[in-house]
Amino acid sequence: MHTADPPRFTTVGAAVELAPHDPNPNGEYEWHLETRPDGSSAVVDDAPVVHFAPDVPGVYRLRLSAPDGDHERTVRAFPDERRPARFELPLSDLPIPHEELESVCIAGPFNEHLVGRDRPTYENGAYVYETELPPGEHPYGFLLNDDLTEQVQGTLTVPGPGRPRIHLDATVETDSVVVTATTESAPDSEFADDELTVELYENGSRAVTDGPRTVRIPRNDIGDGLRIHAVAVGERHSIADCVEIGGKSELGLSERSGSERSEVPRSEGVGIHRPNDPPEWAESATVYEIFVRSFAGETVDTTFEELERRLPYLEWLGVDCVWLTPILGSPTDHGYHTTNYFETAEDLGTRGEFESFVSACHDAGIRVVFDLVINHSSRDHPAFQMSAAGVPEYRDWYIWEEDEETGEPKAQRYFNWDRIPNYNFDSLAVRRFLLDVVDEWAGVVDGFRCDVAWGVPHEFWKELAARVPDDFLLLDETIPRDPAYHEGEFTITTTRRCTGTLRKIGNGEKPASAVFDALSDAERAGFPESAVHLRYVENHDESRYLDDCDRDALKAAAAATFTLPGAPMIYYGQERGMTEYRGTMRWDDGDDELTAFHRSLVEVRNEHPVLEGGTVEGIEWESESSSVVAFARDDGESRVVVALNFADGSETVRIGERVEDVNLVSGERVPTATGRDSKVELSVSDVVVVRTTEESK
Numbered sequence: 001m002h003t004a005d006p007p008r009f010t011t012v013g014a015a016v017e018l019a020p021h022d023p024n025p026n027g028e029y030e031w032h033l034e035t036r037p038d039g040s041s042a043v044v045d046d047a048p049v050v051h052f053a054p055d056v057p058g059v060y061r062l063r064l065s066a067p068d069g070d071h072e073r074t075v076r077a078f079p080d081e082r083r084p085a086r087f088e089l090p091l092s093d094l095p096i097p098h099e100e101l102e103s104v105c106i107a108g109p110f111n112e113h114l115v116g117r118d119r120p121t122y123e124n125g126a127y128v129y130e131t132e133l134p135p136g137e138h139p140y141g142f143l144l145n146d147d148l149t150e151q152v153q154g155t156l157t158v159p160g161p162g163r164p165r166i167h168l169d170a171t172v173e174t175d176s177v178v179v180t181a182t183t184e185s186a187p188d189s190e191f192a193d194d195e196l197t198v199e200l201y202e203n204g205s206r207a208v209t210d211g212p213r214t215v216r217i218p219r220n221d222i223g224d225g226l227r228i229h230a231v232a233v234g235e236r237h238s239i240a241d242c243v244e245i246g247g248k249s250e251l252g253l254s255e256r257s258g259s260e261r262s263e264v265p266r267s268e269g270v271g272i273h274r275p276n277d278p279p280e281w282a283e284s285a286t287v288y289e290i291f292v293r294s295f296a297g298e299t300v301d302t303t304f305e306e307l308e309r310r311l312p313y314l315e316w317l318g319v320d321c322v323w324l325t326p327i328l329g330s331p332t333d334h335g336y337h338t339t340n341y342f343e344t345a346e347d348l349g350t351r352g353e354f355e356s357f358v359s360a361c362h363d364a365g366i367r368v369v370f371d372l373v374i375n376h377s378s379r380d381h382p383a384f385q386m387s388a389a390g391v392p393e394y395r396d397w398y399i400w401e402e403d404e405e406t407g408e409p410k411a412q413r414y415f416n417w418d419r420i421p422n423y424n425f426d427s428l429a430v431r432r433f434l435l436d437v438v439d440e441w442a443g444v445v446d447g448f449r450c451d452v453a454w455g456v457p458h459e460f461w462k463e464l465a466a467r468v469p470d471d472f473l474l475l476d477e478t479i480p481r482d483p484a485y486h487e488g489e490f491t492i493t494t495t496r497r498c499t500g501t502l503r504k505i506g507n508g509e510k511p512a513s514a515v516f517d518a519l520s521d522a523e524r525a526g527f528p529e530s531a532v533h534l535r536y537v538e539n540h541d542e543s544r545y546l547d548d549c550d551r552d553a554l555k556a557a558a559a560a561t562f563t564l565p566g567a568p569m570i571y572y573g574q575e576r577g578m579t580e581y582r583g584t585m586r587w588d589d590g591d592d593e594l595t596a597f598h599r600s601l602v603e604v605r606n607e608h609p610v611l612e613g614g615t616v617e618g619i620e621w622e623s624e625s626s627s628v629v630a631f632a633r634d635d636g637e638s639r640v641v642v643a644l645n646f647a648d649g650s651e652t653v654r655i656g657e658r659v660e661d662v663n664l665v666s667g668e669r670v671p672t673a674t675g676r677d678s679k680v681e682l683s684v685s686d687v688v689v690v691r692t693t694e695e696s697k
Contacts, residue, residue, distance in 0.1 A: 005021065005071055005072070005073055005204065006204070006227065006229060006242065006462065006488055007073070007074040007075070007076060007201050007204045007229055007240075008073065008074070008075045008076070009075075009076050009078070009231055009237060009240050009487070010054065010075065010076070010077055010078070011054075011077060011078045011079065011080055011081050011082075011134075011237075012054055012055060012056060012057060012077050012078070012079060012080040013053075013080040013082055013132070014053075015051040015052060015053040016051070016052050016053075016054075016075055016459075017049065017050070017051050017052075017425075017457045017458065017459045018031065018049070018050050018052055018062065018064075018073055018075075018459060019048070019049040019050075019425075019428075019431065019457075019459045019460070019463075020048055020049075020064060020066055020071075020428070021071075021463050021466075022435070022463075023048070023428040023431050023432055024067060024428070024432070025427075025428040025429040025432050027048075027066065027067040027428075028065075028066075028067065029048035029064060029065065029066050029067075029428075030046065030048075030064070030065045031044045031045070031046070031048075031050050031052075031062055031063070031064055031065075032044065032062065032063045032064075032065065033060065033061075033062055034061045034062060034063050034072075035059075035060065035061045036058070036060050036061075037056050037057065037058025037059065037060070037077075038056075038058075039056045040054070040055050040056045040058065040060075041055060042054055042055045042056075042060065044062060047426065048428055049425065049426045049427075049428070049431075052075060054075060054077030056077070057077050057078055057079050058076075058077060059074060059075070059076050059077075059206075060074070060075040060076075060077065061073070061074055061075075061204075062074075062075065072204055073204065074201065074204035074205065076199070076201075076231070078233065078236070078237045081134045081135065081160070081236050082132035082133055082134055083132060083133065083134070083135065083158050083159070083160060084130065084132060085110075085130065085131050085132060085133040085138065085156060085158050086128065086129075086130050086156075087106055087120065087128070087129040087130075087140055087142075087154075087156055088126050088127070088128050089104070089120065089126060089127040089128075089142045089152055090125060090126045091125050091126065093152055094144070094152070095144075095150070095152065096144060096150070100145075101144055101145065102145050103119075103145055103146050104119065104120055104127050104142055104143065104144060104145075104146075105117070105118060105119050105120075105142075105143050105146050106118050106119070106120055106129045106140055106141070106142055106143070107140070107141055107143055107415075108138060108139050108140035108141060109138065109139060109454065109479055109480060109482075110131070110133055110138050110140070112414065112454070112455065113414050113415055113479070114412070114414065115143060115146055115148065115414075115415065115416065116146050116404055118131075120142070127142060133156075133158050134158065134160070134236075135158050135159060135160025135161060135162070135236075136157070136158060136160075136162075136525065137155050137156070137157050137158075137480070138155065138156045138157075138158060139153070139154075139155045139479075139480060140153070140154060140155070140156060141153045141154075148415055148416045160235070160236075161186050161188050161189050161190075161234070161235040161236060162186035162187060162188055162189070162236075162523070162524035162525060162526055163186055163236050163237070163238055163239065163483065163524075163525065163526025164183060164184060164185050164186050164189065164191070164196050164232040164233070164234045164236070164237075164238045164526065165183070165184040165186075165232065165238055165239070165523075165526055165527075165528060165529060166181055166182070166183050166184075166198065166230055166231060166232040166238045166239075166240075166241050167181070167182045167241055167528070167529055167530070168180070168181055168182075168228060168230055168241045168242065168243045168274070169182070169243070170228075170243045170245060170272045172270050172272070175218060175219055176216050176217055176218045176219055177216075177217045177219070177222065177245050177270055177272075178210070178214060178215070178216050178217075179200075179214065179215045179216075179217070179228045179243055179245075180213060180214050181198045181200065181213040181214070181230045181232070181241075182213075183196040183198060183213070183232040183238075184232075184529075185234055186234065186235075186236070186523075186524060186526065187520065187523060187524050188524070189234050189235060190234075190235065191234035191235070195234075196232045196233060196234050197212075197232070197233040197234075198212060198213050198230055198231070198232055198233070199230065199231050199233060200213075200215050200228060200229070200230045201228070201229040201230070202215065202217075202226060202227070202228055203226055203227055207228060215228055217245065219270070222245055222246050222270065223246075224246060225244065225245060225246025225271070226244075226245055226246060227242055227243070227244050227245070228242065228243050228245070229241070229242045230242075236526075238526055239483050239484065239486055239487045239526055239527070239528055240487050240488070241274075241276055241528065242274070242275055242276060242488060243272065243273070243274055244271070244272070244273040244274075244275060245270060245271070245272060246270070246271055273470065274530070275465065275470075275488055276486060276487070276488065276491065276528055276530055276531075277491060277530045278473070278491035278492055278530065278531075278532045279447075279470070279471040279472065279473055279491075280471070281320070281367065281471065282321070282367075282447070282473045282491070282492060282532065282567065283532060283567075283612070283613075284532075284566070284567055284605070284612035284613065285320040285321045285367070285567050286318065286319045286320045286321070286562075286567070286568055286569075286570070286602050286605065286606075287319065287320070287321045287322075287323055287369070287534065287536075287567055287568070287569040287570070288314060288317070288319040288321070288322050288323070288569070288570050288572065289322075289323045289325070289536075289539055289540065289569060289570070289571045289572060290307070290322060290323070290324050290325065290572045291325050291334070291540050291571075291572055291582050292307075292324055292325050292326075292327060292335065292348065293333050293334075293335075293347075293348075294572070294582055294583060294584050294585060295307065295310070295572055295585050296310070296585070297584065297585060297587055298584050301347065302348065303347070303348055303349045303353070304327075304344075304348055304349040304350075304353040304354045304356065304357045305349060305353055305356075305357075307357050308356060308357045308360045311360055311361065311364055311366070314364070314366060315364045315365070315366065316599070317570075317575070317595075317598070317599055317602060318599060318602035318603060318606065319366060319570070319602065320365070320366065320367065321366065321367040321368070321369055321446070321447075321473070322361060322366055322367070322368055322369065323369040323371070323449050323475075323569075324368065324369070324370065324371060325371050325540055326338065326371045326373055326451075327344055327345060327348055327354065327370070327371075328340060328341055328342075328343065328344060328345060328373075329341075329343050329344070329345050329346070330345060330378065331378060331380060332378075333582075334540070334582070335371070335373075336371075336373055336420070336451060337377075337378035337379075337380070337419055337420055338373050338377050338378055338381065339377070339378045339380050339381050339382075340381075341433075341437045341440070342437070342440055354444075355444060358444060358445060367446035367447065367473070368445045368446050368447075369445065369446060369447040369448065369449050369473060369475065370441055370444075370445040370447070370448055370449070371448075371449050371451060372437075372438070372441075372448040372449065372450050372451065373451040373452075374423065374434045374437065374450075374451075374456060375414075375422060375423065375451065375452035375453075375455035375456050376413070376414075376417070376420040376421055376422050376423060376452065376455070377420065377421065377423065378419060378420060379411075379418075379419050379420065379421055380419075383397050383433075384397070384398060384411070384421055387400075387411075388411065393429070394429075396424055396426070396427045396429075396430075397423065397424055397427055397429060397430050398411045398412070398421050398422065398423060398424050399411065399412035399421075399422050399423075399424045400412070414452070414455060422455065425456065425457050425460055431460065434460075435463070435464070435467070438464055438467060438468070439467065442467065442468045442469070442472065446471075446472065446473060447472055447473025447474065447475065448468075448472075448473070448474055448475070449475040449477070450474065450475065450476055450477060450490070451477055452477060453476040453477045453478050453485060453490070454476075454477070454478045454479055454482065454485075458484065458485070458487075458489065461474075461485065461489035461490065462487075462488050462489055464489075465488060465489050465490075473491070473492060474489065474490045474491055474492065475490065475492040475493070475494065475534060476489070476490040476492070476493050476494060477494050478493065478494070479496070480496060480497065481493045481494065481495055481496065481497065481522075481525070481527075481533075482525075483525050483526045483527040483528070483531070486527060486528050486531045491530070491531065491532060492531070492532040492533075492534055492567060493527070493531060493532070493533055493534065494534050495518070495522070495533040495534060495535060495566070497518045497521055497522075498515075498518040498533070498535050498561075498564075498566075499535075499536055499537060499538075499539075499542065501514050501515060501517060501518045502515070502537055502545075502557040502560060502561075503537070503545065503548060503549065503557075505553070505557070505627070505646050506545065506548065506549030506550075506553035506554070506556075506557055506646055507548050507549050507553075508627075511626035511627070511629075512556075512626065512627050512628055512629035512644060512645075512646050513626075513629050515560055515564065515629055515644075516616075516618075516629075516631075519564070519565075519616060532566055532567050533565070533566035533567070534566060534567050534569055535560075535561040535564060535566045535567065535568050535569065536561060536568070536569035536570075536571060537554065537557045537558055537561060537571075537574065538571045538574055539569070539571050540571070540582060543581060544574075544578060544579045544580065544581060545557060545574070546577065546578070546579045547579055549646075550648065551577070551591075551594070552645075552646070552647065552648050552649075552685075552686060553646045553647075554574075554594075555594070555597055555686035555687065556644045556645055556646040556686050556687060557646070558570075558574070558597075558598060558601060559601060559642075559644055559665070559686060559687035560644055562601040562602070562604070562605050562611070563605075563611055563633065563642045563644075563687070563689060564616065565613075565614075565615075565616060568601075568605070570598060572585055573585050573586060573590070574598070575590075575591075575594060575595045575597075575598035575599075576590030576591055576594065576595055577590055577591030577594050578590070597686075600665050600666065600667075601665065601687075604664050604665050604689060607664075608638070608640065608664060608689075609635065609638075610633045610634065610635045610637070610638045610639065610640055611633055611640070611689070613635050614633035614634050614635035614638075614639075614640075615633070615634055615635070616631055616632070616633060617631065617632040617633070617634050618631060618632075619631060619632045619641060619655055619656060619657055620655065620656030620657075620679075621643075621653055621654065621655045621656070622653070622654050623651055623652060623653040623654065624651070624652070625645070625647055625651045627645060627646040627647035627651065628643065628644065628645050628646075628647070628651050628653050628684060629643070629644050630642065630643040630644075630653050630655055632657070632692075638691070639691070639692045640664070640689055640690060640691055640692065641655060641657055641659055641688075641689070641690050641692060642687070642688070642689050643655070643682055643684045643687070643688045644684070644686070644687050645684040645685060645686055645687070649685065650683050650684060650685045651683075651684055652681050652682065652683055652684070653681070653682050653684055654679040654680070654681050654682075655679060655680050655682065656679055656680075657680065657692050658680065658692060658693040659672070659680055659682075659690040659691065659692050659693060660690055660691045660692075660693060661690070662690065662691075663687075663688045663689060663690060664689040664690065664691070665687055665688070665689050670682060670683065670684075670688050670690060671683040
């Protein structure tokens with residue numbers, strides 16, 4: 001019996017997808033529900049990929065009969081956390097006359113942005129849609145005439161507590177390994193940190209504990225390796241944490257992996273690994289996103305060779321990591337409509353030329369992140385063409401639904417993406433195919449940025465994470481960001497909350513102090529403390545910041561991404577003052593001073609570790625301008641004060657700390673004065689980062 005598959009944690013009312021790992025599409029697989037809690041009438045389907053729905057809280061044990069033997073899975077279901085949710089669209093909010101409205105649907109993350117799936121009813125002068133959703137903020141749009149370009153958007157807040165957090169540490173002792181859980185309550189919880197219940201699991205079974213938060217494992221019991229999983233439970237349960245004890249090959253992973261895992265650091269002869277932690281190199285990496293076909297210039301086509309020739313610029317800028325938009329076969333300039341997953345795009349060059357670019361990046365100390373697009377394919381991919389034509393072997397590769405208007409089968413798409421149908425992950429053939437894609441490229445690059453990660457099942461991401469090296473970066477795209485994807489899946493998240501907040505501050509919709517909201521939101525949502533948040537002001541899916549805000553605001557917003565915790569990202573041309581959405585890189589007529597400013601942000605972050613790993617601390621500060629904000633970063637060894645000004649010109653901020661008079665970003669002396677109340681006055685034009693003096697500590 002194999003027991004290496006991790007337990008799954010869910011709630012009543014939320015189905016869990018379970019699937020064979022490393023599947024053989026022609027193999028025989030059968031799930032069995034071995035045990036279930038008293039009062040449960042849950043059943044398991046007879047398909048190889050099942051969507052198991054617990055109906056009462058408790059522990060469920062399932063067994064998968066597979067060609068390579070039996071595999072156990074544990075599903076722990078907590079009480080249903082959903083609450084009534086009511087979305088309303090009053091007629092007074094309609095941007096078009098009511099008589100021109102032929103249909104209305106509602107779409108958002110809660111229904112995977114599926115257009116036409118959920119329709120409101122008309123009640124007392126308003127369109128109303130009722131459902132049940134977990135506590136938190138739920139963005140949505142009422143689509144008028146089912147048109148994504150004509151919608152009324154909003155955010156519904158479902159009241160209730162956030163998630164607690166948990167962290168596991170392992171200590172190697174003479175005769176045993178001790179795993180200890182540290183818990184943290186949600187900011188609005190009624191539970192104190194030490195009042196949270198901790199559930200610990202050894203592989204998939206409840207662990208024998210040595211105290212309420214500790215597991216002691218004798219060395220003789222480690223055998224070929226094991227995992228300890230844990231959740232903290234208050235009003236809600238946390239995202240699970242995990243620690244692996246023993247070598248990867250000993251944990252039963254190598255026989256099911258398509259690529260080699262890196263060697264595990266060993267402590268006193270015992271390998272200890274935390275799979276939820278990011279690679280060390282990525283904990284605070286400066287990322288540079290390149291929209292590939294727009295990078296080389298106006299008169300030369302972008303190729304891998306041309307990218308390689310421009311590496312000195314990236315090296316000079318000081319970036320640690322390059323994220324390339326898709327480089328595989330595709331009929332589009334952006335590359336997100338994939339037609340060939342195993343060959344590079346002909347116009348960009350050969351695989352050998354791509355590998356040469358990657359090697360040159362490595363020589364320059366730069367990692368390369370590959371845009372992995374596996375939620376969907378192009379409708380011109382041969383698999384879709386054969387599926388649409390009814391070829392039996394390919395029919396279930398895509399999700400076929402009945403078209404509301406015609407009654408004919410229609411392949412499922414998200415939003416209005418008519419040319420990119422969704423893969424069907426219930427198909428073993430699809431899973432096998434996409435795992436082969438992962439194996440094809442994981443050994444070439446240093447990480448995957450995973451497009452439409454929210455559209456791919458958790459079970460698939462967990463298997464992918466187990467196949468790639470430990471120092472491999474996995475960056476999600478979730479809308480909105482979702483901590484559930486950091487449970488043995490991703491370690492870095494795309495944080496659009498911060499991006500949107502910086503945009504609203506820049507155009508005057510919010511005060512600069514709103515940057516703190518983006519930080520507290522991640523804590524309330526229950527993101528693991530180790531999760532890295534990618535912070536940026538624009539990317540290939542956003543309009544340029546300078547389209548909405550002015551240059552001074554851009555400098556402050558960029559400075560925020562480099563002075564807040566996380567991994568800062570520069571979108572190509574941002575540093576050159578570009579305003580065109582996906583336009584040609586402005587090499588010859590770009591903003592040189594703005595470029596130098598971005599370079600100085602990279603340098604100051606690299607030179608002062610407190611900006612990478614220090615905590616954000618509130619300080620006593622005041623300013624007459626709402627466009628100014630100040631805070632401290634402190635790592636216990638050093639402390640700096642950061643002041644940002646999103647407005648034109650200079651503003652004065654008064655702080656209650658003694659600081660040095662050199663702005664670490666510009667290297668220039670920053671004008672300071674001491675008021676009658678002994679507060680220090682700083683003159684801030686865009687960003688000031690200053691060390692505190694000894695007497696202020």
